[in-house]
Amino acid sequence: MIKRLNVYLKEMYPLLPRLILSLTLFFEIYMITLLSNHISSFRIGIQEFVGVFTVFGFWLALRIADELKDYETDKINFPKRPLPSGRVTKRDLWILLTIDYALMIFLNLVFMNNVLFFIVLLIYGVLMSLWFFAKKYIQPNLVLALITHNPVELILDYYIISFACIKYKLPVFTGTTLLICVTLYFPALAWEVSRKIKAPDDENQYVTYSKLFGYKKATMFVMLVIFCEMITTNILAYRLSIIMVIILTVRYFWLVYNCIEFIKSPKKFKLGKRVEVYLYITALLVLIMEILNLFVM
Template identity: 55%
Template sequence: MLKRLWIYSKEMYPVIPRLLLGFIVFGEIYFIILLNNGITDFHLGVQEVVGGFTVFSFLFWLRIADDLKDYELDCRLFSERPLPSGRVKKKDIITLAAILITFTTIINFIFMNNFGFFVFLYTYGSLMAIWFFMKHKIQKSLLLAVVTHNPVQLILNLYIISFTCIKYDLEPFTLINALALLTLYFPALIWEVSRKIRAPKDETEYVTYSKLFGYKKPVYFVLILTLVDIVTNIILVWNLSTLSVILLVINVAWMTERFLTFIKDPEKYKIVDKVERYTYIQETIMLITIPVFLYFGRIYFF
């Protein structure tokens, strides 16, 4: 079974990169909130490690749940994947999910100060795994699926924010916390929609937004989301680095041009590839802002 799980993780959820991503997601929200509240005396310890691991573990659980939910569809459209191909068995990933959830629950109960938010997060994730008891409706509707499933990123962000506010005795209902709640939600939604936008010649029986609405309307939708998202990022780093503001504006200007080019010529490239590059640059700017501010203070350009 271990060999099969290695195959699964390697192809579907590479452990090291995704573990790093878990700590990046946790750290970005954690430090952005603290710095915007004027806190630079951080009390780092095992709780932050548990928090970062929880992000990794939860997203791993969602990956497994998606593969189990979409098994029949994947057998038709993505037969080369580990589970549909038979290289990995259902019981393998079910066992892995059980171990992950049990271990993550135990360490959160022992070490974290926001166990109620943890339970809320995993309850929502579990409801997603069973289609909120409405599989016959949600599975057939792309819009219902995104409306019911995508908010889980908000709940994951809330888990991080709640821990940070409780640990440092911060006011929970603030503009900064609201923006932090959204800062990694919008990129997730933008990516989710973008990966289901295709040029007309690339459409298959797989249901996409471009198949339902044409490729132009979904692109305009993600363009608007991207512009709204960048506003939340700019507000969060405004008091930390105007250099970061400039870099964020340059990046979103480039992405806007990519969106408009795709609208003119949808066969030029896959829009999701450009969205992923944009997101990596955006989140890198946000992350680098934190140590630069701590070391140099606010860098003024205007």
């Protein structure tokens, strides 16, 4: 089983890249929450790393849940993936999912101060795996699936924000925390849409946004989402450093350029991969600027 799970994780959830992304996202949100509330002195302990693991473990749980609930359609659309191809079994994934949930629940109950927010996150994740008890309506409707499933990223962001606020005795629900939450949600929304945009010649029976709306309109929607993200990001960044505003605006135009190039020549590259790079670069840049703001600026 361990060998089979190793194959699965290597292909579907590479541990080191996902751990680095979880670490980056957690501390990006954690630090910008503190800096936006004028707190420049903070303590990092076991709670922060439990938070990082929760982000990592929750993403893993969503990945496994998707494998299990989409098994029948994946046999048709993605037959070479580990589960549809038989290289990993459903039992293997259920065991991994059980261990993952058990660790998250234990660590959060023992160490974290925002258990209520964790419970909300957990419940929403479980409801997603059950299609909110409306599978026959949600599964065939890509837009409805996006509306019902994608907000989980907002809840995950607020899980991190709530931890930072409670630890430093800050109000959890304010205009600033809402702005932070929405700002970090936009890149996730852009990536979720862009990874289901294909060039016309690459379309198959798998339902994509490009098949529903055309690849040009779908790509323009991604540009609109990223434009909103640029506005909200720069509102937050302006409070910290004008240099951050300039840098973040430059990376926005880099993605706009890629979107335009994709519209001109959709066979040139996969848009989802470029948006994924944008997401990683954005998170890393913001984290670096936050650290510089704390210790240099």
